[in-house]
Amino acid sequence: MSATVAMAQPAAPARQRRFTVLRQAIAFGRTRIGLAIVVAVSLIALAGPLVAPHSPTVFVAAPYAPPSAKVLFGADYLGRDVLSRFLCGGRVILGLSLAATAIGLAGGIAVGLLAAYGRGWLDELLMRLMDVLLAFPQIVFVLLLVSAFGPQLWLIVLTVGLSHLPRVARVTRGAALEVVERDFVKSAEALGETRTRILLAEVLPNISSPLLVEFGLRLTYSIGLIAAVSFLGFGLQPPAADWGLMINENRIGLTLQPWPVVLPVLAIGLLTVGMNLVTDGIARAAIGLGAAPAMPR
C-alpha cells in the first residue's frame, strides 16, 4: 500500500518535469528561431514534391542553363530543373535521419539501462563492447559496412544508428546510475516488479531530460552523416533527387551555375543549425540554464 504510493509518486513529477523542460526551452529566443528553421526546412522537404513545377528527372533545359521564367533556379548538369530537384530531394534524408536516430536511441538506451541496472560483469562487458564501436570515426564505420554490402539505404540507416549507439549508451548509463539507487526503484524491486517494467516505468521517465537532449544531438548528427554519405555517392543512386547527391553532381559546374549546389547546401546547413539551436535550448532548460550542451563529434 505505502509502496504503491511511493511508486506512483515519481512517475507524475517526472512527466511534469519533462513538459516543464520543454516549456522552459521554448522560452529561449534561440529555441524558437531554431524551431522555426527546422519546421520551415522540413515543410519544404515534405511538401516540396507536391508543389514542384517539373518532374525531378525530366530534362527541361540545356545543361547548366541559367535561371529563367521557366526554370526559376536554372538547370543542373544534365538540364533538369534545379528547383524541382531541390523540392523533391529532402524527403529521403529527413526520413532516413529520423529512422537512424530512432535506432541509435532505442539501442543505446537499452544498452545503457541494462549496464546501469545490471552492474558488475554485464556493465563491464557492455561498455567495453561499446568502446570497440567507439574506436571508429562514425563516417569510417559507415564506409566499412558499405564496402561489404554495397550502397543500400537500409544499411546506411542501420550503420548510422549503430554508430550512435555507444554514445547514447554512455549518456543513458551515466544518468541512470544515479536513478537506480533511489528509493522508488528499491521499493519497486521489493514489490517484485519485473526488470523490464522497472527499467521502462521507473528509471526511464526519470532520465528523460538528458535523453531528450541526446535525441536532438543525434538527430543533428544523423542529418549531417546521412547527407555526407549521399554526398559521397553511397546513398540514393542517380537519377534520384537527393540533396547530398545534388551537391556532388553539380559541384564541377559551380562557377557556371551555383544554384544546384547552393540550395541543398543551404537547406542542410540550416536544418542542422536549427536542430542544434533547439537542442541547445532544451539542454539549457534541462540543467536550469547554464552551459551549452557538450558537443563531442
Place this chain on the structure above:
Amino acid sequence: MIRILLRRLVLGAVTLLLVSGLVFGTTQALPGDAAMAILGKTATPARLASLRARLHLNEPVWRQYTGWLGHAMIGDFGRSLATEQPVARLIGNRIGNSAFLVGLSAIIAIPLSLLIGLVSAVRRDGLVDHVLTIASLVLAAVPEFVIGIALILVFATGVFHVLPAVSMLSDSRPIWDQLNQTILPAATLDLAVIPYMARIMRASMIEVMESEYVQMARLKGLPRRTVVLRHALPNAVVPFVQVSALQLAWLAGGVVVVEFVFRYPGIGAALIDAVSNRDLPVVQALTLLIGVVYVLLNLIADIATILLTPRLRTALR
C-alpha cells in the same frame, strides 16, 4: 598511477585487437561470400574461384584472420584488387599527405582555440565571447562537407577567386611548398574543431578563475596579467589538452569527407575510391589505419589527463 596507466594500456591493446577483428570480420568473414559481393554481376565460376583463392576464402576463418593480421602488422595488406599494385605502395604517399593536412590543421587549431577560449573567458560577454557562442552553435552542427563547399563558394568560385577549389598536389615539389593547395581543406577541418576546443578552454578557464587560489592571487594585488597567465592558465589547460587529443582523433575521420570535397590526394579520398570499387584489401588497410590512429589518440588523451591531473598522478603511486 602506474596501475591506472597499465590498465589503460592493456585496455587500449585489447581494443586495437577487437578493432582489427571488426575490420576483418565485416569485410571478409561475413556470412555472405566476399568474392561474390565484389564481382557482383560479372561473376563467373572461374573468376569466383580465382578471387576466392586470392583472398584465401577457402581457408578456415581464424586462419584467414591470423594470416591477415600477421601480414598487416608488418604493413603488408596484399595487392589492390583494382590496380594490382601492392596496397602499401598505393597508400604510402597518401598517408604523408593526410598527415600533413591533419598536422597543419592541428598547428593552427591548438594555439588559436587556446587563445580564443582564454580571451572569451577573461572578457566574458565581450565581442570574442559572443562570436564564439554563435560560431560554436553553427559550426558544431553543420556537416564538414557543407563547410567545405561554403568555403569553395566564397574563396574559390563565387565571391573571390583566390584559392584553388581542387587540391592538385604535384609530386615533384615538397608539400609545404604548395601550401595554397592545402589551405582550404585545413581551414575546413579547423572550422569544425576550433569552436568546440575553444569552448572547453573557456569553460575550464572560467572555473579556474573563480577558484579560491586565483581569488587569493588577485587579492594579494598581483597584476591581472600575472594572475591569468601564471596562476590560472597552467591549471585550466588540463581539460584542453585532453580535448585537443580527442579532436585530433576526430580529424582522423574528418579528413575522409574533407579530402573528397577538395579531391585532396590523401587516405580519405583513397578510402572512398576503394569503397566504391569494393577494393577490399585497400579498405581493410585504410579503415584499420584510421581505427588505430583513433584508438591511439584516445589513449594519449587519457594518459595525458592522468599525467596532468595532480590528484591522479599522486594516487596509487
